[in-house]
Amino acid sequence: MTRISNDGAVVDGLIFLWAMERVYLDAWTYVRDLTNISAPFIFSSESTLTRTNSAILSLSDNWSCPEFVKFVDDLADLVDSLGIQPGSAEWSRAEEVWARVIELEADFWPTEV
DSSP: OHHHHHHOOHHHHHHHHHHHHHHHHHHHHHHHHHHHHHHHHHTSSGGGOOHHHHHHHHHHHHTTSHHHHHHHHHHHHHHHTTOOOTTSHHHHHHHHHHHHHHHHHHHHSOSOO
């Protein structure tokens, strides 16, 4: 974020924001879907609903709710409206921003539970 805010153009910032929010939406939707499948087994009684489990359920509901989906879709529409053409310098910068967001987020999320 610091590099984008110091060195990037407004377009780079919008792409960065959309990319971050898209990753949050995808990650938390995945968590929500996993908890919906396994919740009856994991959270079968009130005593097994720990503070951590409760937080995970709350966060996944928050970051995958219809309002957040709309927000991310609106950001995608805004980025699309910039008219960035494949093969252009702006396209290359957008790909660099996207790749860096993915790299940082992949390092953030645990791969094993």
